[in-house]
Amino acid sequence: MALSLAEYNELAATLESQELDAPNGVPPDAVYEKLLAIYLLQNDVMSAKFLWKRIPASVKQRCPELERLWGVGRVLFTRDRAAVFVVLNSTQWGPNVAPIMAALIESYRERTLELIASAYTSIGLDDVSKLLGQEREAALQKTQALGWDLDAATQMVMPKAFPKEKVHHMPSEKQLERLTEYISFLEKGL
Amino acid sequence: MATALEHLVSEVTSLIGQSKYGDAAKHLQKSRDILSKNSGHLDTVLATLQPQIHTIAVAAVLRARLAAAVPTDSAIDTLHATVAEFVAVCDPEQLIHVQDAMCEMLEEYCRLLVTGGCPMRGIEVINSAILRLQAHNSSHHLTGAHPLLLYLCLASQCLKPAVALLDQQIMDVAKESEGVTVKQFLLYHYYGGMVYTAVKRYGRAHHFFKICISTPALAVSHIMMEAYKKYIIVSLLIDGKVGKLPKCASMVVPRFIRPLCQVYLDLIQAFQSGPESLSQYILQHAPTFTREGNYGLVKQLTSAQFKQCIQKLTRTFLTLSLADVALRVKLQLPKLAQQYLLNMIEDGEIHASINQKDGMVVFKDNPEQYNASDTLDLLHERMERVMEMEKRLVEMEEAIQKNPSYIHKLMGPVDEDMLPQPTASTSAM
Numbered sequence: 001m002a003l004s005l006a007e008y009n010e011l012a013a014t015l016e017s018q019e020l021d022a023p024n025g026v027p028p029d030a031v032y033e034k035l036l037a038i039y040l041l042q043n044d045v046m047s048a049k050f051l052w053k054r055i056p057a058s059v060k061q062r063c064p065e066l067e068r069l070w071g072v073g074r075v076l077f078t079r080d081r082a083a084v085f086v087v088l089n090s091t092q093w094g095p096n097v098a099p100i101m102a103a104l105i106e107s108y109r110e111r112t113l114e115l116i117a118s119a120y121t122s123i124g125l126d127d128v129s130k131l132l133g134q135e136r137e138a139a140l141q142k143t144q145a146l147g148w149d150l151d152a153a154t155q156m157v158m159p160k161a162f163p164k165e166k167v168h169h170m171p172s173e174k175q176l177e178r179l180t181e182y183i184s185f186l187e188k189g190l
Numbered sequence: 191m192a193t194a195l196e197h198l199v200s201e202v203t204s205l206i207g208q209s210k211y212g213d214a215a216k217h218l219q220k221s222r223d224i225l226s227k228n229s230g231h232l233d234t235v236l237a238t239l240q241p242q243i244h245t246i247a248v249a250a251v252l253r254a255r256l257a258a259a260v261p262t263d264s265a266i267d268t269l270h271a272t273v274a275e276f277v278a279v280c281d282p283e284q285l286i287h288v289q290d291a292m293c294e295m296l297e298e299y300c301r302l303l304v305t306g307g308c309p310m311r312g313i314e315v316i317n318s319a320i321l322r323l324q325a326h327n328s329s330h331h332l333t334g335a336h337p338l339l340l341y342l343c344l345a346s347q348c349l350k351p352a353v354a355l356l357d358q359q360i361m362d363v364a365k366e367s368e369g370v371t372v373k374q375f376l377l378y379h380y381y382g383g384m385v386y387t388a389v390k391r392y393g394r395a396h397h398f399f400k401i402c403i404s405t406p407a408l409a410v411s412h413i414m415m416e417a418y419k420k421y422i423i424v425s426l427l428i429d430g431k432v433g434k435l436p437k438c439a440s441m442v443v444p445r446f447i448r449p450l451c452q453v454y455l456d457l458i459q460a461f462q463s464g465p466e467s468l469s470q471y472i473l474q475h476a477p478t479f480t481r482e483g484n485y486g487l488v489k490q491l492t493s494a495q496f497k498q499c500i501q502k503l504t505r506t507f508l509t510l511s512l513a514d515v516a517l518r519v520k521l522q523l524p525k526l527a528q529q530y531l532l533n534m535i536e537d538g539e540i541h542a543s544i545n546q547k548d549g550m551v552v553f554k555d556n557p558e559q560y561n562a563s564d565t566l567d568l569l570h571e572r573m574e575r576v577m578e579m580e581k582r583l584v585e586m587e588e589a590i591q592k593n594p595s596y597i598h599k600l601m602g603p604v605d606e607d608m609l610p611q612p613t614a615s616t617s618a619m
């Protein structure tokens with residue numbers, strides 16, 4: 001069951017209130033697992049960190065999946081980008097979190113690609129493959145699909161910046177209405 | 191003694207029955223020790239009262255009951271349920287008269303939960319209590335329950351509800367008779383600063399600590415002193431220096447609080463003299479920082495220093511080799527410098543592009559042109575806030591101009607007859 005990001009955000013809100021409403025302050029283990037995984041997916045490492053800290057020790061012992069999930073959180077927190085994929089790929093996830101973690105791999109790779117595009121004008125193919133957690137061949141394919149050139153002699157990739165997202169324009173009446181509001185407000189002070 | 195209690199309860203319930211809420215609240219306030227001396231009988235009293243009808247009485251009795259509570263699991267379970275029900279059904283009309291008792295009651299409740307090791311359970315209850323207390327005001331109104339929510343959130347390490355509360359701009363504060371004492375005001379800003387520090391929103395944290403240390407004061411407050419220490423660290427984290435105290439800060443801060451924070455004042459010096467002296471200083475004073483709960487925060491200064499160094503470089507150079515960056519920032523490896531640059535680019539803290547082929551980094555200007563629609567949205571949001579703030583300001587000014595004691599002071603010593611009669615307008619206060 002792959003959900004969209006918006007659906008995950010909704011699910012997170014439900015899980016958060018389940019945690020707050022839990023009769024003795026401790027919700028079922030699955031709530032913790034899913035919430036922790038979704039925080040990671042949302043790139044909200046701070047929330048994940050505090051969730052990990054407040055999960056009772058007995059639950060952590062009972063449910064080793066949490067420890068594994070936080071293993072991912074830890075490398076995300078220290079921004080050890082190469083290690084993120086190593087941890088993500090080497091772990092077998094339980095049914096509760098497997099779809100979330102699959103989505104995390106995709107979104108993290110996407111984010112890293114964007115970062116490479118904005119931070120580098122040239123970068124070694126080896127570094128790209130490490131950052132993306134993919135084999136050289138797969139990484140090369142990915143970059144070429146984006147139209148990035150490869151300097152064969154130095155094995156350097158030349159990333160191109162991502163085109164800026166299209167801006168949405170609001171109707172001009174609305175804009176005019178807002179401007180009128182501002183002007184009448186500013187004039188009032190004179 | 192039990193008869194005195196019975197007597198009190200019957201008097202108060204009859205006053206409530208006649209809708210003399212103010213009198214009932216005053217009567218209870220005067221007879222607080224009758225309640226606390228009879229703590230054994232309070233459960234029976236609670237059973238006879240109905241929270242939605244006898245809100246005033248229940249608030250006071252519950253406060254006394256909670257103050258005497260022992261944090262055992264079963265006691266917490268029952269009391270938690272009682273408080274939650276009370277908050278859910280209490281009568282807003284009566285609540286106006288017992289806001290201070292209500293806040294004290296909630297404070298006892300939070301203390302019980304924290305000593306019982308389950309602060310998380312109270313978050314929803316306090317959240318709805320805040321809405322109850324704000325029933326006659328906007329969500330920009332600071333109540334006595336605000337610091338309690340932050341306290342529970344910090345104690346349970348569940349910060350999201352706290353951040354949601356803090357992001358609502360506070361524009362006015364309940365009066366002392368409504369449960370907000372100076373202590374509560376300071377605590378709100380101190381805890382608020384801590385919450386924002388924990389989620390690394392240092393700008394907001396700085397703002398909160400600053401309010402805390404510039405609160406008018408005649409005596410030294412421990413809350414203020416701790417806030418001052420954190421204020422120094424957070425200032426250094428943001429831009430490597432500590433600004434002057436705000437003009438409105440009390441003389442207490444430079445005179446009495448500063449000398450007590452010498453370790454932190456010297457930290458500024460150490461921070462500004464470079465990485466070696468900083469790490470040496472932190473190591474040397476680690477026990478102090480650890481004891482005062484600031485060690486984790488102080489440790490973050492090390493990487494903040496590197497980042498600020500890199501930011502300075504972007505202002506001086508257009509291009510620089512990675513090795514040079516490492517050398518100037520005093521990082522051991524060019525690889526490490528690249529790591530820092532990458533993280534900072536990701537966070538939007540610098541604008542640069544790395545060229546691995548030549549081992550160079552090019553620093554760029556901020557590419558933001560301020561011509562996209564999100565700039566307009568941002569402008570709109572800020573304008574809305576300013577406009578709302580202005581509205582509040584006008585309201586407050588009107589309230590002051592109608593205040594008889596203000597008018598009195600303004601006119602100076604004049605004949606009593608000359609004074610404008612306090613008219614209906616004073617009821618606006």
